[in-house]
Amino acid sequence: MTKSSVSELFPYPAKGVEGYPTFLPYQPQSIGSLLDEKEYKQNVNPPKLFEPIEIRGVTFPNRAWVAPMCQYSADDGKLTDHHFIHLGAMAQRGWGSIMVEATAVVPEGRITPQDTGLWEDAQIESYKRVVDYVHALKGVIGIQLAHAGRKASTATPWDSRQALEGGWQGSTVVSEENGGWPNNVVGPSPISFLEGKYADPVEASGEYIQNLKKAFAAATERCKTIGFDFIEIHGAHGYLLHEFVDPLSNTRTDQYGGSLDNRIRLPLEIAEIIREKWDKPLFYRLSATDWLDDVLGPEKGKNTDKWAWWGIEQTTILTQKLADLGVDVIDVSSGGNDLRQKVQPAPSYQLPLADHIKQNVKNIIVGAVGIITTPTQANDIIEDDKADVVFLARQVLRDIDFPLEAALELGVAVAPAVQFDRAWGRMLVKRKNDDTPQQKHGVTEVQGEEGLKPKRGPPPELHSSIP
Ligand SMILES: Cc1cc2nc3c(=O)[nH]c(=O)nc-3n(C[C@H](O)[C@H](O)[C@H](O)COP(=O)(O)O)c2cc1C
16 A cells, blocks of 8 residues: 555544435534624624524524425425425525425315325325435424315416416316316305306315314324424415405304404414424414405495404404414415405515514514515515514525525625535625625625626516415
8 A cells, every 4th residue: 555645634524414314514503694703793783684583492593584385396295306406405595494385284275286285194204305404404494284275176377377378268177087176175165266267165064174173283293203393374375274264255154254253263273283282483374465455445344343354454363362372473475365356566565564463463473575585675674673584485486595695795694505605705704894895806795706796686576376
């Protein structure tokens, strides 16, 4: 054996994540979390977007969170390679929280046959693979548990679009032959979302409601086995729980219909069941308004005790009750239950709804969502105390590096993945003071080694059918 000419050989073994099935480099701290302010003076008094937040023992490394996004790419409810890459890529990029899309707790609760589901144990493994990977990178990941209600058994958006473009004029309801369940679409009342285009729902029986609660409980147990960090209950966008709370879609005469107390009974019961079993963070996403003021007048008319449609007043009452039973985060979205809705999409268009809840319900963390696309916009929302965290959806798909770019733009240094840090030299500048960005060879650190300013697209248009 020839002797090495190197004076002293490197004695340290490559550090991998212990217990991970393949070699995976160890990340010294959560990707997207602030680097030590002793070395990076710019991190003293950081922008609020980068303040970590701890909820029930789970530390979210920053407040730029990924909103749930259906991918319609599952196989019998199981996550596939698409999900592993889609969610895994987010974990590599420093988001403060990642969420698996609307996941059905019963098969007939899927929007499309390609939705994710967690109604049986055989599905657990496919989720665990993703969750283990995100945890190996020190990321935080949860899941949105859902039931699509009367909007179930439809085709994927791209299949529907192609069919429409090809001249199809029929419904979007998928036949049994193609994996759908047109005769088993369930809602609070037999009122179609759109006659002829969506299914005619069957009214959920008392027994169905009892079984549904059990299904949410069983899915929660599976979430424990998988190791999720949080659960979000999907109560928005015209899916089952929104349909129950809304007088327009719920005309029941039993204890789940009629008065406000009755309409909000099912979401509260489900939240309570999950809260009993689940000691980690619990979120609830709701639609805070049907946007029908211009069409139907006020949410509750003068001189009447009848609520006409679902709006911010009832939302605030529901949120207070959710907070009192231990829900930690309210994720404030809107719309989706009535096609007459008049929405005016614009940057932060749903923020006044989140702000209203923030000002009126004190014992809950408030998340804002909806056309939040730039770092200053996201940070200002939190600095101005209009919400505690921000959820981004489409911007994640356009600009997966948003958290690191936001750190750069807001002038702080956060941890990139060790494998990627060569691309982030412009952010990883050890400033001696915390004010102006440094210059190196006449180029500021924001322009970076490449001498370019980061590019950002114009604000997006609203997605035509937001799930
Ligand atoms: C592709 C896609 C899939 C979505 N899937 C879900 C979902 O599974 N659950 C949900 O509550 N909202 C879903 N949404 C809505 C988003 O979470 C978000 O509320 C909405 O897109 C507005 O945020 P944005 O302007 O940042 O995109 C989806 C949106 C998109 C674009």
